Amino acid sequence: MxxxxxxxxxxxxxxxxxxxxxxxxxxxxxxxxxxxxxxxxxxxxxxxxxxxxxxxxxxxxxxxxxxxxxxxxxxxxxxxxxxxxxxxxxxxxxxIWSVLSNITSGIIMFFSFPYKLGDKIKIHDKDFPIEGIIEDIKAFQLHLRTDEDELVTYPNNLILQKPVTLLKKDALLDKPDYGDR
Missing domain, CATH: 1.10.287 (Helix Hairpins)
Structure with a gap:
């Protein structure tokens, strides 16, 4: 059979x-x-x-x-x-176009984002300018740690639309270790 x-x-x-x-x-x-x-x-x-x-x-x-x-x-x-x-x-x-937009932006950021984990950047957003150290880059958002030790999540699609300035490479090396956040 x-x-x-x-x-x-x-x-x-x-x-x-x-x-x-x-x-x-x-x-x-x-x-x-x-x-x-x-x-x-x-x-x-x-x-x-x-x-x-x-x-x-x-x-x-x-x-x-x-x-x-x-x-x-x-x-x-x-x-x-x-x-x-x-x-x-x-x-x-x-x-839910913003979800798709953020995923697509995450893929683009994987291949061509000039900043890495640990870099200190400034995002020139007229409504919400922010400065912080990149802690993580997720599928939907970027995690930034400010000087006030606040964790800010910034959408991937917006990070590709706003001007960004690199303030310091590997800035995480200068910050004290706070353990697991």
Whole structure:
């Protein structure tokens, strides 16, 4: 019975194995590239792990799309399903566009943000100018520690829109250790 099943779907099984291998290779290559960029730019491992999650989601969708095509789902049907799903997601994300904007900004900041953890920066915001040391860069916001020892979270999408001045590199080395905050 298993042998009959194999011979009935021999080409799909072989193509599935090829796609799985290529997907794993793609995932490995993308993660190695992200690791190299993180190492070159001396980025925090937590930020790198966040990019790994995004890579996993991207590779998962590519794998599902490829496997559905191999196993006989018509492109027209697949396009209908994906367009419906993306329409619903688009409406949902439009309702919470700032979340998507902050995630996108977080990805951009991973690859091209000129400041690192420990740098003291000044954000020139006319409504809320702030000066502090970068403690962490999350998916949605930047954590800044002010001279008054206040923790300020600043949205990633705004940090890319405002002028920022680097006041001091590695300013955390000058601050006393307050333990876990």
């Amino acid at each position: 298993l042998e009959t099943l194999f011979f009935q779907h021999e080409s799909q099984i072989i193509w599935t194995a090829i796609v799985v291998f290529l997907i794993l290779l793609l995932r490995f290559t993308l993660k190695q590239s992200a690791k190299r960029i993180a190492k070159r730019d001396e980025l925090n491992f937590v930020r790198t792990r966040l990019i790994f999650k995004y890579i996993n989601v991207l590779v998962f969708f590519i794998a599902v799309f490829g496997l559905l095509l191999i196993w006989g789902v018509e492109i027209r049907e697949l396009a209908l399903v994906f367009s419906s799903v993306f329409a619903v997601l688009g409406l949902a994300l439009f309702a």
